Amino acid sequence: MRMPGAEDSYECTLSPELQRYAFEELNEDPNRREEDVQAVREWLQKHPHLNARTDRRTILRYLRGCKFSLEKTKAKLDMYYTCKGALPDMFKGRDPQDPHLRQIIKMGLMFPLPGYDPEGRMVIFGRLGAWDPSKVRPEDLFKAAGMLFDTIFLEDEQVTVKGLVQANDMTGLTFKHVAVLPFPLIKKVSTTWQEGYPFRPKGVHYINTPQAFDALFNLFKPLMREKMKKRVHVHGSNIEGMHKYVPKTMLPAEYGGTAGTIQEIADYWLSKMDSHRDWFLEDEKHCADETRRPGKPKTVSDLFGGIEGSFRKLDFD
Incomplete structure (x- = not known):
C-alpha cells in the first residue's frame, strides 16, 4: 500500500x-x-x-x-x-510504550554501542544471560530485539552500508535459559533474521562463556551460514581480547569503557523507540x-x- x-x-x-x-x-x-x-x-x-x-x-x-x-x-x-x-x-503488539516490553528493553539485554568500530560498523552489545526465564517469555525477548533492529535502521543509515558486529557477554547464562528456547522457536527466529532482514553481519564476539553457552550455541550453529561460522570469535573470560575489535570508547563503564552506563545506553535507545512509536503502530x-x-x-x-x-x-x- x-x-x-x-x-x-x-x-x-x-x-x-x-x-x-x-x-x-x-x-x-x-x-x-x-x-x-x-x-x-x-x-x-x-x-x-x-x-x-x-x-x-x-x-x-x-x-x-x-x-x-x-x-x-x-x-x-x-x-x-x-x-x-x-x-x-x-510482530504483533510492538508498542514501545507497552509496560512489559519497556521493562525488557530497560534491562539492557541488547543495545547498540555509541559510535562505530575501526571499520565503521555498528556494534550491538548483548547480555544474553541477564534475564529471568521464569518471568520473561523468549518470544517477547525476540519481539523487543526486532523492534531494536527496526529502530537502528530508522536512525542510522551507515549500518545499511557498513554492516554490524555483535559483542556478547554471556555472564549468567544457565541451562534454564537454554531449556526455554525450543528448537522450533530458534528456527523461526533464525530464518526470519537471516532470510528476511537486510542485515550485513560482519562478526560475532563472545566473552565469559559458561558451560551452558555450548548448549545454546549448538542450537544456533546448524542454522548459521557457513561464512558466519567463520566470523565467530570466543574470547574466554578476558574482556581485553575483545578490545581490538571494540574500542574502550564504545564500551559501557561496567566493561571499563567510557560510553556511559548500560542503563544510560539502554534508556537512550528506549527513547529512540518512543520517538518512532507511530511508525511501529502503523507498521x-x-x-x-x-x-x-x-x-x-x-x-x-x-x-x-x-x-x-x-x-x-x-x-x-
Whole structure:
C-alpha cells in the first residue's frame, strides 16, 4: 500500500566516502539507484498478498543488504513480510510504550554501542544471560530485539552500508535459559533474521562463556551460514581480547569503557523507540496475507521446514 509522499521522503545521509564504499562494495550506482528502487516498488505493488512499505528508504535498505541484486531483494522482502504474517508473537503488539516490553528493553539485554568500530560498523552489545526465564517469555525477548533492529535502521543509515558486529557477554547464562528456547522457536527466529532482514553481519564476539553457552550455541550453529561460522570469535573470560575489535570508547563503564552506563545506553535507545512509536503502530498492518498470494499459500511448514515435529524437549537439572 502506497503512503502519500513516502517515496520522496528519503534524503541520503552518507558521507562521500561511504557513498563511494556503497558503489564499490554494494554495487550502488547513483545513476541507477532510483531506477532500481522503482523496479522493486512496482514489483511489490503488483503482488496482492504483500501489504508492503514502498518508501524509498525501506527499499534502498533491502537493495543494499542484497548488493543491489533485484531478484535477491524481491525474495528477501517477500520472506520478511511472509514471516511477519506467520509470526504474530514476534510482530504483533510492538508498542514501545507497552509496560512489559519497556521493562525488557530497560534491562539492557541488547543495545547498540555509541559510535562505530575501526571499520565503521555498528556494534550491538548483548547480555544474553541477564534475564529471568521464569518471568520473561523468549518470544517477547525476540519481539523487543526486532523492534531494536527496526529502530537502528530508522536512525542510522551507515549500518545499511557498513554492516554490524555483535559483542556478547554471556555472564549468567544457565541451562534454564537454554531449556526455554525450543528448537522450533530458534528456527523461526533464525530464518526470519537471516532470510528476511537486510542485515550485513560482519562478526560475532563472545566473552565469559559458561558451560551452558555450548548448549545454546549448538542450537544456533546448524542454522548459521557457513561464512558466519567463520566470523565467530570466543574470547574466554578476558574482556581485553575483545578490545581490538571494540574500542574502550564504545564500551559501557561496567566493561571499563567510557560510553556511559548500560542503563544510560539502554534508556537512550528506549527513547529512540518512543520517538518512532507511530511508525511501529502503523507498521503492524504491513505483512503478507496468504489468502491473497497467487498460487499456493505458504504455510509455517513451508517457511520453517516442518519444525513443529522436530522439537525434542530439553531436560536439565
